[in-house]
Amino acid sequence: MAATQDVVAAGDGLEPVLVDDADAATELVRQEEVSAAVLPGDGPTGVRLVALDGEPGDVVSALSLRPQVELLDPADLSENLRFVVALAFGLVFMMSAVGSGNMIAQNTVQEKQSRIVEILLSAVPARALMAGKVLGNSVVAVGQTAAIAAVSVIGLVVTGQEDLLSVLGAPIVWFVAFFLVGFVLLASMFAASASLVSRLEDVGAVLQPVLWLTMIPYFLVVFFTDNQTVMTITSYVPFSAPVSMPVRLFFGEALWWEPLVSLVVLVVSTGLVIVLAARIYAGSLLRTGARVPLRAALAAARR
Structure with missing residues (x-):
């Protein structure tokens, strides 16, 4: 969907498939043509993930926000x-x-x-x-x-x-x-x-x-x-x-x-x-x- 296209595009390793509405995205999931559907949601992230029979870990990891890490005293070598x-x-x-x-x-x-x-x-x-x-x-x-x-x-x-x-x-x-x-x-x-x-x-x-x-x-x-x-x-x-x-x-x-x-x-x-x-x-x-x-x-x- 256009509302979540940018979110999917920002995920590393994900190939977005654009559909017209939520029903079309859900149908693609049922037919196993896509791994999951990223739809608008009410949670803190603003999106919800629709999958067929199990949580797609790779998709969840790709969509997770990774904070920038700054080390004050980095260890060069172990x-x-x-x-x-x-x-x-x-x-x-x-x-x-x-x-x-x-x-x-x-x-x-x-x-x-x-x-x-x-x-x-x-x-x-x-x-x-x-x-x-x-x-x-x-x-x-x-x-x-x-x-x-x-x-x-x-x-x-x-x-x-x-x-x-x-x-x-x-x-x-x-x-x-x-x-x-x-x-x-x-x-x-x-x-x-x-x-x-x-x-x-x-x-x-x-x-x-x-x-x-x-x-x-x-x-x-x-x-x-x-x-x-x-x-x-x-x-x-x-x-x-x-x-x-x-x-x-x-x-x-x-x-x-x-x-x-x-x-x-x-x-x-x-x-x-x-x-x-x-x-x-x-x-x-x-x-x-x-x-x-x-x-x-x-x-x-x-x-």
């Missing part, structure tokens, strides 16, 4: 999402670092145990040998991380999560950058630690400090993701910055200059660790038998 994002970043970094680091350590010890390292050192310096191990595994680890990031982006696009993708895009890029430098830091420590022993049975003992430095920051970020003080501190610690800073960027809690400063601190720290690790690696690689003390390895590297 606590569950905070935990999931921190867990995802942390798990990718920790699993890649530990997996590739153990591979570097085992290869180093196997080369010492089989005396292949003596042949290798006759062709290349010890530092170049360590650099090849670290860089080779870094390329593989970063490639895996980039593939995971690409799959995540594709998944968000396919599932229609463009809003989340727009928020997650920049943190993923920062995560890959931090991951590259942070992985080199830990890989150098794995290689240097493994060079101190000559048997695979002794690898676990020398790798314990490196494993703790890898896992403790991960657990700190995951379990204290809602603690601003802890997250701020860990975003500048070299061992936890690759996870903590991208998480803070995702939630918009870091200023624009903070990731730059954190990355510089991580790069400088990685450079210092590489220099120290290379000296340990060169000073202990040819020494077999018992575990080589750090002082002895450093002293041998000076000669």
Whole structure:
């Protein structure tokens, strides 16, 4: 009817059918040609709904007036999402670092145990040998991380999560950058630690400090993701910055200059660790038998 045409037209998803009077509208309902008839009424809404044998919920919902909602303190992201994002970043970094680091350590010890390292050192310096191990595994680890990031982006696009993708895009890029430098830091420590022993049975003992430095920051970020003080501190610690800073960027809690400063601190720290690790690696690689003390390895590297 013309009296209720505007009401029906304002309902989302409704297709109005115009009739001359109430009797014609009721007849269409009886013949099941329309879901319901919207007629003038005496209630607060000014209309009444005529249906055949049950209340048409979709029509009622479409005709219901929805007030405009204004939030004074809107929550950007839920606590569950905070935990999931921190867990995802942390798990990718920790699993890649530990997996590739153990591979570097085992290869180093196997080369010492089989005396292949003596042949290798006759062709290349010890530092170049360590650099090849670290860089080779870094390329593989970063490639895996980039593939995971690409799959995540594709998944968000396919599932229609463009809003989340727009928020997650920049943190993923920062995560890959931090991951590259942070992985080199830990890989150098794995290689240097493994060079101190000559048997695979002794690898676990020398790798314990490196494993703790890898896992403790991960657990700190995951379990204290809602603690601003802890997250701020860990975003500048070299061992936890690759996870903590991208998480803070995702939630918009870091200023624009903070990731730059954190990355510089991580790069400088990685450079210092590489220099120290290379000296340990060169000073202990040819020494077999018992575990080589750090002082002895450093002293041998000076000669």
